[in-house]
Amino acid sequence: DAKTTQPPSMDCAEGRAANLPCNHSTISGNEYVYWYRQIHSQGPQYIIHGLKNNETNEMASLIITEDRKSSTLILPHATLRDTAVYYCIVRVAYAGNMLTFGGGTRLMVKP
Amino acid sequence: SQTIHQWPATLVQPVGSPLSLECTVEGTSNPNLYWYRQAAGRGLQLLFYSVGIGQISSEVPQNLSASRPQDRQFILSSKKLLLSDSGFYLCAWSVLVSGREKLFFGSGTQLSVL
Numbered sequence: 001d002a003k004t005t006q007p008p009s010m011d012c013a014e015g016r017a018a019n020l021p022c023n024h025s026t027i028s029g030n031e032y033v034y035w036y037r038q039i040h041s042q043g044p045q046y047i048i049h050g051l052k053n054n055e056t057n058e059m060a061s062l063i064i065t066e067d068r069k070s071s072t073l074i075l076p077h078a079t080l081r082d083t084a085v086y087y088c089i090v091r092v093a094y095a096g097n098m099l100t101f102g103g104g105t106r107l108m109v110k111p
Numbered sequence: 112s113q114t115i116h117q118w119p120a121t122l123v124q125p126v127g128s129p130l131s132l133e134c135t136v137e138g139t140s141n142p143n144l145y146w147y148r149q150a151a152g153r154g155l156q157l158l159f160y161s162v163g164i165g166q167i168s169s170e171v172p173q174n175l176s177a178s179r180p181q182d183r184q185f186i187l188s189s190k191k192l193l194l195s196d197s198g199f200y201l202c203a204w205s206v207l208v209s210g211r212e213k214l215f216f217g218s219g220t221q222l223s224v225l
Contacts, residue, residue, distance in 0.1 A: 036214075043117075043201050043216030044155070087154070101147075101155035 004088045009106040018075040022088030025069045037084040078109045113138035117202045117217030130189040134202030142204040144185040149199040197224045
């Protein structure tokens with residue numbers, strides 16, 4: 001799987017948009033970009049994933065650059081409950097392939 | 112809907128004692144199953160994954176083992192725990208739908224080896 005690079009930590013004001021960047025310059029054409037988050041002492045939670053096009057769901061939006069070498073996860077209106085470690089992962093999405101997590105970005109939403 | 116059960120939530124064990132953590136999945140058939148470990152303040156490390164009954168792949172050498180006696184049951188074991196086995200253990204499952212796969216995690220087991 002391609003390696004990803006994320007800032008170790010970020011702060012965001014409550015109610016503002018949180019934009020979490022991820023670099024994946026060695027991504028292959030068949031690798032998807034996945035985002036998960038982990039709130040302290042809980043299992044990771046799936047957020048969103050995409051291949052080429054931008055994606056949006058009830059939790060977040062995923063913006064992937066045209067060259068696919070980087071992406072941004074956007075939480076449109078961050079709340080205190082969004083404080084967590086956010087993991088960006090790129091991988092080929094087929095059954096049996098492993099999902100390996102890096103260090104992630106620790107997002108702190110402040111009132 | 113699919114659910115994943117993992118127990119116990121917390122466990123304190125002495126060094127040298129055995130370990131058995133169980134994970135079961137409901138509401139899906141033939142899932143891919145995974146065991147991850149997270150040391151304090153660090154990312155998730157893949158330990159084992161299984162694509163079917165009796166099929167186990169190990170990612171790192173260690174004194175842990177995994178078994179899948181039934182389609183929706185995944186067990187993590189050790190004959191003799193080490194201090195370094197302390198950590199947060201997570202079971203996960205995934206299915207492939209239309210070429211896309213999502214991973215879903217259990218609530219985790221916090222293991223302290225003393």
